[in-house]
Amino acid sequence: MNIDLVPYHAQPGLLPFPKRWATMPWRDSRPLPPESLQDSWQTLLQKALPPNKRLLYLHIPFCATHCTFCGFYQNPLQSDSTARYTDYLLRELSMEANSPLLQGGPIHAVYFGGGTPSALSAQQLHCIISELRKTLPLAPDCEITVEGRIFNFDDERIDACLEAGANRFSVGVQTFNTRIRQRMGRKADRDQAICFLTNLANRDRAAVVCDLMFGLPHQTPETWHEDLAIVRQLPLDGVDLYALNLLPTTPLAKSVENNRIELPTLAQQCDFYCSGADSLAQAGWHQLSNSHWARTTRERNLYNLLIKQGADCLALGSGAGGSLQGHAYMQHRSLDNYYRLIDSGQKPLMMMTQASGEHPWRAKLQSGIEIGRLDLSELVANPYPLMPLVAQWHQNNLLKDNSFCLRLTDSGRFWASNMMQALQQLIPSLITTENHS
Secondary structure, eight states: OOOOOGGGOOOSSSOSSSSOOOOOOOTTEEEOOGGGHHHHHHHHHTOOOOSOOEEEEEEEOEESSOOTTOSOOOEEOOTTHHHHHHHHHHHHHHHHTTSHHHHSSOEEEEEEEESOGGGSOHHHHHHHHHHHHHHSOEEEEEEEEEEEOSTTOOHHHHHHHHHHTOOEEEEEEEOOOHHHHHHTTOOSOHHHHHHHHHHHHHTOSSEEEEEEEESOTTOOHHHHHHHHHHHHHSOOSEEEEEEOOOOTTSHHHHHHHTTSOOOOOHHHHHHHHHHHHHHHHHTTOEEOSSSEEESSTTOOOHHHHHHHTTOEEEEESTTOEEEETTEEEEEOSSHHHHHHHHHTTOOOEEEEEEESSOOHHHHHHHHHHHHTEEEGGGTOSOOGGGHHHHHHHHHTTSBSSSSSEEEBOHHHHHTHHHHHHHHHHHHHHHHHHHHHO
């Protein structure tokens, strides 16, 4: 068969693609009518889903400050806000904890995201984690991650998390450079960040990972290499390297739009990523996914890897999102709506979509690209029509060789979302042809 592969070709030179494509939702997912959301959820609750890896995401939608780059900011942290929220979060859990859906199989990873989970008090953190362990079928080796910021993540909160059963901390450092940190709205300086991570890791009771971000304003190769050097010297279990995702609603995006701030170019971002990957490889770190590296065997990055493999994800909290056997759902970001629906005994759903049919190749595509190795013959019976594109990508240094099994280079991993989008659009036509032959 003939497929037009030219729109997906990489260009020679520093920029194989003009921009990084965002990972888009599947086109055949349809939104359910608002009036049917509660009935649809109740139907799901009463089902024991087919065997699959299962995750739980909890959203804590409060921040003490609004970092200039962040598009996830929802609510300012106030003295009484977390107590009320914790109460409602536990009520939401109790409404469905005994259902066939939640009790239908082991939960392999729990992730407290935000927002800022460490904005909760020590007692609130302990109470939520303990209640999860008491009421839900967490796997014996369940990864329980608490995201946190250095500011106000004190010993009392850390002890409460550990005593309740948390076994992984993810700390959003972004950069150790004090000047850049302050301009982004971060309060702790370089030395405070280093001291915090050192003390947390030296407890030796949980995996400790930190995030570094590249593409930040005022970031240079020198400041980036210094960040990487600090990470290599710290007793961390893992590190994440993320490109700045400039969302249009953020204060930073408005500053860029008004020409008050200049960001590194896309080619410079690719250099940052590749130099980071090389630096960690030279130091003996193991790359778990496109953005995650492990220094020790304690770091598994389980939640993030299983999400890309198509695991079912349960969601609790305002602004949380989940996915269950072709259904994807998002909960109300508005606290007023979240509280109102729980008061009425309903799941605080804002929206839900449903995919038409089952497409097992999609999870294989996403997970393969994420770990940098994808066997096309596992997705389609005849991958030969894609081989000219594979050869073209290999020629432009996105792939290590020219074969059915795609092995991404560091540059390829930076541009992974573009390659995945291309295959997402091309593979359905191959499958349709195979089904009709």
